[in-house]
Amino acid sequence: MTVELRFADGTVELGGLEQGSEVPFAEWDPRSRCHRAPARAYAEIILWLRKAGLAYEDRARAYTELEERLALERTPRPFQTEALAAFRKAGGRGVIVLPTGAGKSHVGVLAIDDRRRSALVVVPTLDLVRQWYDLLRTSFATEVGIVGGGSYELRPLTVTTYDSAYLHMQHFGARFGTVIFDECHHLPGATYELAAELCLAPFRLGLSATPERPDGREASLLRLIGPVVYRRDIVELAGEYLAEYETVRVSIELGPDERAEYDEQRQIYLEFLRGSGVRLGSRTGWNDFLMRASRTAAGVRALAAYRRQRELALASPEKLHYLELLLSRHRQDRMLIFTEDNATAYAVSRRFLVPVITHQTKVRERSEILDKFASGEYGAVATSKVLNEGVDVPDASVAVVISGSGSVREHVQRLGRVLRRREGKQAILYELVSAGTGEAGTSERRRAHSAYRGAGVRSSDAEP
Amino acid sequence: MLSPEHVRVRRQGGELKLLALGGELRARAVAIAGELAATAAEHVGRSRAELETAWEALPVAPREKKLRQGLEKLVEDASEFEGGDPEHAAELRRELFGLATKRRREDAEGAFDRAGIVAEIAERRGMTAEAVEAALYADLRSAQRLVTCRPPDPEALVAAYERAQVQAVLLRAVRVVADVRCASGDAYRALFRQLKFRRLMHRVSPLDGGGYRVEIDGPFSLFQSVAKYGLELALVLPALEACQSLDLRAEIRWSQGSRPLSFRYEPAPGRGELATTSARDEVQELAGGLRAAGDAWRVAPAERVLDLPGAGVCVPDLLLKRASDGAEVLVEVLGFWSRASVWQRVELARRGLGAKVLFVVSSRLRVSEDVLDEDGEAALYVYNGHINPRAVLRHAEALAAAR
Numbered sequence: 001m002t003v004e005l006r007f008a009d010g011t012v013e014l015g016g017l018e019q020g021s022e023v024p025f026a027e028w029d030p031r032s033r034c035h036r037a038p039a040r041a042y043a044e045i046i047l048w049l050r051k052a053g054l055a056y057e058d059r060a061r062a063y064t065e066l067e068e069r070l071a072l073e074r075t076p077r078p079f080q081t082e083a084l085a086a087f088r089k090a091g092g093r094g095v096i097v098l099p100t101g102a103g104k105s106h107v108g109v110l111a112i113d114d115r116r117r118s119a120l121v122v123v124p125t126l127d128l129v130r131q132w133y134d135l136l137r138t139s140f141a142t143e144v145g146i147v148g149g150g151s152y153e154l155r156p157l158t159v160t161t162y163d164s165a166y167l168h169m170q171h172f173g174a175r176f177g178t179v180i181f182d183e184c185h186h187l188p189g190a191t192y193e194l195a196a197e198l199c200l201a202p203f204r205l206g207l208s209a210t211p212e213r214p215d216g217r218e219a220s221l222l223r224l225i226g227p228v229v230y231r232r233d234i235v236e237l238a239g240e241y242l243a244e245y246e247t248v249r250v251s252i253e254l255g256p257d258e259r260a261e262y263d264e265q266r267q268i269y270l271e272f273l274r275g276s277g278v279r280l281g282s283r284t285g286w287n288d289f290l291m292r293a294s295r296t297a298a299g300v301r302a303l304a305a306y307r308r309q310r311e312l313a314l315a316s317p318e319k320l321h322y323l324e325l326l327l328s329r330h331r332q333d334r335m336l337i338f339t340e341d342n343a344t345a346y347a348v349s350r351r352f353l354v355p356v357i358t359h360q361t362k363v364r365e366r367s368e369i370l371d372k373f374a375s376g377e378y379g380a381v382a383t384s385k386v387l388n389e390g391v392d393v394p395d396a397s398v399a400v401v402i403s404g405s406g407s408v409r410e411h412v413q414r415l416g417r418v419l420r421r422r423e424g425k426q427a428i429l430y431e432l433v434s435a436g437t438g439e440a441g442t443s444e445r446r447r448a449h450s451a452y453r454g455a456g457v458r459s460s461d462a463e464p
Numbered sequence: 465m466l467s468p469e470h471v472r473v474r475r476q477g478g479e480l481k482l483l484a485l486g487g488e489l490r491a492r493a494v495a496i497a498g499e500l501a502a503t504a505a506e507h508v509g510r511s512r513a514e515l516e517t518a519w520e521a522l523p524v525a526p527r528e529k530k531l532r533q534g535l536e537k538l539v540e541d542a543s544e545f546e547g548g549d550p551e552h553a554a555e556l557r558r559e560l561f562g563l564a565t566k567r568r569r570e571d572a573e574g575a576f577d578r579a580g581i582v583a584e585i586a587e588r589r590g591m592t593a594e595a596v597e598a599a600l601y602a603d604l605r606s607a608q609r610l611v612t613c614r615p616p617d618p619e620a621l622v623a624a625y626e627r628a629q630v631q632a633v634l635l636r637a638v639r640v641v642a643d644v645r646c647a648s649g650d651a652y653r654a655l656f657r658q659l660k661f662r663r664l665m666h667r668v669s670p671l672d673g674g675g676y677r678v679e680i681d682g683p684f685s686l687f688q689s690v691a692k693y694g695l696e697l698a699l700v701l702p703a704l705e706a707c708q709s710l711d712l713r714a715e716i717r718w719s720q721g722s723r724p725l726s727f728r729y730e731p732a733p734g735r736g737e738l739a740t741t742s743a744r745d746e747v748q749e750l751a752g753g754l755r756a757a758g759d760a761w762r763v764a765p766a767e768r769v770l771d772l773p774g775a776g777v778c779v780p781d782l783l784l785k786r787a788s789d790g791a792e793v794l795v796e797v798l799g800f801w802s803r804a805s806v807w808q809r810v811e812l813a814r815r816g817l818g819a820k821v822l823f824v825v826s827s828r829l830r831v832s833e834d835v836l837d838e839d840g841e842a843a844l845y846v847y848n849g850h851i852n853p854r855a856v857l858r859h860a861e862a863l864a865a866a867r
Contacts, residue, residue, distance in 0.1 A: 009663055009683040029686050031665045032774035036686055190720050194692055300526050331568045353564035365554050379565045
């Protein structure tokens with residue numbers, strides 16, 4: 001008897017085994033009268049077949065040996081060498097945690113070279129697709145495929161987004177022997193997880209600066225990728241491998257009119273909360289509020305009031321006035337301006353005539369903006385969230401957070417954007433917070449990380 | 465297509481139910497549809513943002529909000545928008561932002577004369593400052609101009625909304641179980657072709673009283689209830705609705721992390737496009753010829769779906785029943801279909817169809833009758849020109865005689 005393995009839409013079919021046979025990770029599928037397993041289990045099944053001494057014909061594997069060698073040899077930093085060794089020791093499966101700016105992507109390149117299999121890199125944004133595309137092309141001196149953002153070109157080295165991987169992995173999941181999940185904290189979740197489940201790759205690497213998630217689902221990274229095999233913290237590498245940095249929280253008063261409107265709108269919103277018995281702190285609090293708000297005219301008014309008071313706190317005219325001072329002060333530096341929403345990012349762009357990158361910015365224009373920013377032709381770039389992660393802007397030394405969520409990860413990532421080391425570079429992150437508003441609490445929550453404690457941290461309500 | 469956010473539903477125990485648009489609310493829906501369409505018509509030539517603001521300002525009660533959003537989506541689907549030239553806008557931004565950076569750096573005090581910079585660019589380009597401001601982000605979605613808007617009349621729009629809701633619910637389906645009955649083999653075939661095209665998996669079982677139960681999900685569904693196949697399941701709906709009768713039940717993962725809810729949809733019988741479609745002309749012609757050939761065999765439309773898990777589905781067109789002993793032979797007319805479809809039937813026959821089947825194939829497909837041995841369950845009749853009913857009966861006799 002010969003067992004035949006086939007890749008079928010993100011699963012592995014095992015033909016030739018009797019119903020009732022025990023196969024690890026596989027189940028009998030009455031729809032096709034054969035055993036079936038998630039593609040993720042391919043390597044374990046092959047090992048089991050070998051151990052059991054069963055003859056098999058492998059028609060599932062469609063990945064290839066990687067012909068290209070590293071064309072650009074960069075001496076790895078000691079911690080990068082240690083990370084690769086840990087990955088290798090774990091059998092080519094695991095998560096490496098390094099702070100932003102420490103060179104996670106280079107560890108990824110080394111892992112691809114080490115495993116020597118066709119490789120797929122999965123990233124959260126199109127900006128990171130572009131960045132990995134450039135990195136792989138120059139590192140291996142070969143053409144690189146892209147799936148996402150209107151492209152669908154598969155090559156032995158391919159970069160894709162989590163969205164595209166979720167949509168298409170069932171089609172191309174057998175073609176890669178190595179898969180890298182960059183910013184792998186995105187992977188756990190009902191949808192993106194399938195990108196890992198439907199992929200055959202025996203070698204799996206996760207890269208992240210902050211794998212922990214508020215919902216605790218990072219535990220599933222163990223199943224989808226492997227264990228955390230190496231970890232270094234931001235404070236361990238600051239100075240030697242990352243730029244020295246300072247963080248400044250600036251407390252800004254609302255103007256008298258805005259303050260009056262803020263208080264009025266917040267009152268409407270809070271009164272509705274009290275009246276309806278909704279506890280926002282509970283697990284379902286926010287959804288309860290939205291549900292109740294959609295049922296009555298008072299609820300609709302409360303939701304509108306909530307949005308308005310938030311808008312006043314996040315994008316007050318005084319914050320924009322302060323930004324004007326910072327743009328003037330740092331006019332010879334390279335500055336990234338972060339906002340919570342696109343509307344504020346475009347408002348900043350219009351008012352201060354700085355380029356903006358949002359999800360609506362076309363790939364070509366994004367590339368051009370980042371190139372001009374790197375060359376110094378642009379001194380500042382405004383963005384909402386799309387530059388939070390991974391994008392490599394080594395020359396940026398100033399980050400201004402006009403507004404953001406309460407997410408620790410987002411705030412650490414934003415800081416990370418200015419931490420890439422250069423000789424003599426002193427990075428600075430300004431966080432503008434509207435005094436006496438709900439934003440102060442949001443700021444406290446997002447700063448709960450070692451990167452925001454220590455000597456380089458100060459608060460200010462004075463001029464910069 | 466609507467998205468789940470546009471759907472009016474309520475949960476009742478473990479069930480998800482569409483909220484009917486009855487009485488007053490239906491009248492309101494028609495009125496809202498009319499107002500949305502009229503507002504859109506007034507906004508031809510204006511921006512999407514202006515249209516959306518105008519729609520937002522239309523007074524609706526909180527419970528009508530989803531309805532309005534769904535109807536908005538359908539009016540949008542019937543509209544055409546045109547964006548500003550992205551190249552032109554990007555070029556303007558490049559010039560303006562480059563100059564702004566330069567001017568900011570040049571000033572020893574860091575003073576920033578925004579109006580002066582815009583005026584300088586306007587002069588260079590022979591535009592007014594206002595035109596520069598307007599063109600700066602003219603390529604954004606919100607700046608797109610409404611060119612045409614031709615929605616159906618309000619009643620039809622509301623009816624379309626009601627139909628589209630079912631499909632929108634199925635976008636979050638993890639599994640569908642459909643009890644179907646079709647008037648012809650062609651309708652069954654169209655359904656199974658759709659399932660195969662959408663790369664969905666199915667199990668078929670006959671129902672008491674005729675028709676079939678088709679359980680549909682995807683390969684990975686064996687391990688986990690996932691909504692990944694929701695889009696495909698939603699896109700299969702028209703093929704299911706095309707059946708003469710349909711009783712659909714689905715497991716829906718309506719919100720992330722919640723347990724699946726059950727959903728039921730039973731459209732009025734015979735509403736599908738193919739519901740009344742009778743067999744193809746060549747099948748009808750053959751049936752007539754077989755009846756005219758004598759009483760030895762009785763002819764009836766076949767109502768059997770032969771499902772071979774892992775191999776495929778065979779849907780015969782006719783059932784021949786020998787008057788003398790009740791022996792049955794099914795007939796599928798492949799005619800001029802592709803050679804691939806013939807080879808697929810041959811493969812099914814070799815695996816064992818569980819019934820005697822004669823495949824009728826044109827000689828243009830260059831397939832030999834010898835491919836299948838008439839001693840087995842299935843046989844090929846290759847005809848040249850027209851299908852000869854007597855030849856069909858000869859093959860049927862031979863098949864009936866086989867063990």
